[in-house]
Amino acid sequence: MQNVFYAQSGGVTAVINASACGVIETARSHPGRVGKVYAGRNGILGALAEDLIDTSEESAADIALLRSTPGGAFGSCRYKLKSLEANRREYERLIAVFKAHDIAWFFYNGGGDSADTCFKVSQLSASMGYPLQAIHIPKTVDNDLPITDCCPGFGSVAKYVAVSTLEASYDVRSMARTSTKVFVLEVMGRHAGWIAAAGGLVEDQGIPVVVLFPEIPFEEQKFLARVDAMVKQHGFCTVVVSEGAHYADGRFLAEQGSKDAFGHAQLGGAAPVIAGLVREHLKYKFHWAVADYLQRAARHVASKTDVEQAYAVGAAAVQLALEGRNAVMPAIERYSDEPYKYRIATAPLSEVANVEKFMPREFITEDGFGITEACKRYLRPLILGEDYPAYRDGMPVYATLKNVAVPRKLPAFDL
Template identity: 40%
Template sequence: MGNVVVGQSGGPTAVINGSVLGVYQAAKELGADHVYGMVHGIQGFLEKNLICLEDYLESGMGRELLRRTPSAFLGTCRYKLPQIAGNEAVYEQVFAVMEEYQIEAFFYIGGNDSMDTVKMLSDYAASHGKSQRFVGIPKTVDNDLPVTDHCPGYGSAAKYIAASMKEVIRDVQSTGLTKPTVLIVEIMGRHAGWLAAAAALAKGEDCDGADAIYLPERVFDPEDFLSHIRAVAETKNTVVIAVSEGIRLGDGRFVCELSGGADSVDVFGHKQLSGCGLTLAEMVKSQTGFKARAIELSTLQRSAAHLASLTDADEAREAGYHGVMAAAEGRTGVMTVLRRLQDRPYLCSVDVHDIHTIANQEKTVPKEWITEDGRGLTEEFIQYARPLIMGELQPLYIDGLPGHLVRK
């Protein structure tokens, strides 16, 4: 195999760099002279902002540190490639850089919008007689890419969310207050509630779990929400609720818009959500008189590599590794996907699938996995998610803290 390039795009995860490592290891096994990294994704690639990964991974603890480094080691971006028609110059610029660096294969690690980049580049290559190959590597804590059973990054985020829920439940229960206290935990998730659903994993022999979990797959009813809190408060003094940031009212508005959130949009036209938890906490205080506060897990849920799932870390590496193998076989315009073979013991394989049925599509939590009252998850979800959080990738400590690999 000739030279290859790998990039990262969109929101990072705790294990995204494992996919970079997988690409690197496979490419080197196949004889690649250079494995280039795009600094800040396709945007950096267009500016020829590339590094040689050999400089970081061929000595010392580089590979082990990379695997344990959260967020995007190469830097990420949210750059949207324009449509091909009328914008051929941008695409020709991509291929000019590939030819200058003698790059045969392009690997892009990301979610929905990143897979659209892979689709458009592979389509342009096919229609213009280009021989370079383009492969997508799935990555998203949102777990909303279709076809693949789950996405690398989700398992570690789910592990962090479930662990954090256990800890905040323990904290609020220890206060011993006589006046009911309500805690709202706001979790990422615009249209798909996979992350908030992970709060259900906190329930076990040593934890009662959340008193309700609200996902964007169901319309949010404020009156039912308040009624449920009042009912729970009749039997205990603490109420803990998990909510997706993207829960909506019956009229389509995001709950956070009730207090002025979601005013700005990103380059892909997505509203920037903020303040759902605070909005609900204020609603509880004003309507019930209970003490209420909100916690927003924010970027912590996608960057907590110290609590990464070993299963997730291993699958992130495998997704990158098998992407290179697919390209070596001549495949292009595809994404690596995870195929679940069985739950107990958990077994998963890696395959590839046509990018055209994946890009710009979104997979939500199955309706049948949400309880009839809309406030929880069924055992089917637990069986699906539990294997993904299993195992621990122990940090390499430096001066008492987890060590990371840093780009020069």
């Protein structure tokens, strides 16, 4: 009977803990075949530092509460293992830690970079003769993993953005006669416009909305003409701009200049840039918002579909491991739009690692400022259903785990 290592990686979401819940509850339901679930404190760093959390110390109630708790309950990290050639030492350390703690299953809960790490770990274990099963659990608000129909985490951000865009549009519509005529909401999405696309759903509620995608180079004149026409026709206009919106030459609308641990430029501030253009050229009164972490942490308005899928891929990881699978990822396979139906399929990590899924061109309207009916058909099921957390004294009840450390067995390791 062997143990499980589970780690959360990269930017957290409103439902990554639902996947953790799926892993731990499913592992606990097989007491004869699965040992303990050890979580890495702060993701893969916890494995490298041999800083493991013994999740068996947590009560069933607290583990169940993970299903409705945003953020990463064990801590996440932005840390990409280098290639095997460049840093074999780190991979060997991982294997050493897993060996020392009888860990046979490696569950990595993350996005594209993490899928790559997970794939490398799966290869190394084979070449090093240590029988590890590495399974990737998909998670990313960016929705940019291939093969899977969508990524757990995305549906809830999409719901947050669609609902918030609708609500703010109701506000602007009320104010437009004498005050604000243009409202600009900046949302996440560095390379892929999936999150911004969700804002486009409010068109069905009669809201004049302009969406700016990273996939479509920003053309200032064309954009301003569109906003002006919307305001002249409807009295107001809502703009949803992706943080990754950029000019044809690659310059982002706003760049803060700093980079994250993966070397990606850290963005923010496209909304005030757009608002400034509206003020300067159209003279309309505007308001702008930047949702930032609020959007990906918004468990209070999570999509029920998303929560269920996040739990399901966590549970499926344990099932796949029990079936002896390695180097795979549970993936969501849609087989009906309406009513929405999906099953959990299996994708080989070799086809997942380092592949980024952008919005297909046919999901964006020809003028580049909205989403098509095909896109709406894709998005609608993902925001279906509400899954409210419990509240106490007006505030949501979210889990804070004890996170008890497993005693170390190995010498320290310099990161």
